[in-house]
Amino acid sequence: MSDRLKERKRTPVSHKVIEKRRRDRINRCLIELGKTVPMALAKQSSGKLEKAEILEMTVQYLRALHSADFPRGREKELLAEFANYFHYGYHECMKNLVHYLTTVERMETKDTKYARILAFLQSKARLSAEPAFSPLAPLPEPDFSYQLHAGTPDFVGHSPSEASVFPQGAAPGPFPWPHGAARSPALPYLPSAPVPLPSPAQQHSPFLAPVQGLDRHYLNLIGHAHPSALNIHTPQHPPVL
DNA sequence: ACAGATAGGGTGCTCACGGC
DNA sequence: GCCGTGAGCACCCTATCTGT
Numbered sequence: 294m295s296d297r298l299k300e301r302k303r304t305p306v307s308h309k310v311i312e313k314r315r316r317d318r319i320n321r322c323l324i325e326l327g328k329t330v331p332m333a334l335a336k337q338s339s340g341k342l343e344k345a346e347i348l349e350m351t352v353q354y355l356r357a358l359h360s361a362d363f364p365r366g367r368e369k370e371l372l373a374e375f376a377n378y379f380h381y382g383y384h385e386c387m388k389n390l391v392h393y394l395t396t397v398e399r400m401e402t403k404d405t406k407y408a409r410i411l412a413f414l415q416s417k418a419r420l421s422a423e424p425a426f427s428p429l430a431p432l433p434e435p436d437f438s439y440q441l442h443a444g445t446p447d448f449v450g451h452s453p454s455e456a457s458v459f460p461q462g463a464a465p466g467p468f469p470w471p472h473g474a475a476r477s478p479a480l481p482y483l484p485s486a487p488v489p490l491p492s493p494a495q496q497h498s499p500f501l502a503p504v505q506g507l508d509r510h511y512l513n514l515i516g517h518a519h520p521s522a523l524n525i526h527t528p529q530h531p532p533v534l
Numbered sequence: 535a536c537a538g539a540t541a542g543g544g545t546g547c548t549c550a551c552g553g554c
Numbered sequence: 555g556c557c558g559t560g561a562g563c564a565c566c567c568t569a570t571c572t573g574t
Binding site for chain 1: 539540541542543544545
C-alpha cells in the first residue's frame, strides 16, 4: 500500500465525519432549493417546510419549466405569481374565518377575542409577506380593513343574519385539506377540489391582483389539467365574501 | 401524557478504484 | 486477480416537535 493510501486510511471516526459532511451537503442543497423554488419559498415564509416537500415542489417546478408550452420570457412574472398565490390563499382563509366567526359563532366584531384572533392572523400575514419572492411584482399590503369593522365594503353582507350562506347553517366545507393535518397536504400543492375564486369584478383587494394574471400555463404548472378545475375563468360558486 | 412524524447521528454493507 | 480503501447508501436508534 502506498504512503498516500495509508494517509487516507479510514477510521470509524473519519467515516463519521465524512457522513456528517455528506448529510450537511444534502441539507445545504435542500435549503438552497427551498430558497430557489418559488412555491417552496412562498410556503416557507409562513412555516416549516419538510425536506420531502421541497423535493416534491422542485420536481413539480422543473417539470413545469420544461413543459413544451411554458411561456418563454415570462418566467419571472410567473415566479412572482407563484409566491403571491400562497399569500392569496392565506388571505382567503382569513376571510373564511371572519365569516365563520361572525355567522356561525355569532361573534361580535367588537369582541376582544375576535379582535385578538384577527390581529394575530394579520401579524402572521405581514411576517410571511416580507421575504416573499417578488423581484418584479412587489406584494401589495393586504387590505384587512374589513376585519375589524363590519359594514365596510368587503364586509357587507356578512351579518349573522346571513348565515344561510352555509347549507344547513354549517360552516363552509369540507375544506380540502385533510382533517387534523398538522401540516399542509402533500402535493398537489393546491387543493384537489374546486375552489371558488372571485370573478374580476368581485376582486376589490389589490392583494388579489397578481392572481388575476394566472393563466392556463400556471394552472398546468401546479398540476391541474384545466383552468376550470379552479373555476377561475367561469366561477360556478358565489363568492364567500 | 402519549403517539406519530421528522430529522440527525452512527454504523454496517456494497461497490468502484488504485496499488501490488 | 487480490486486497485495501473511500464513498455512498440503507438501516437503526434517539431526540425533538406537534397534535390529540
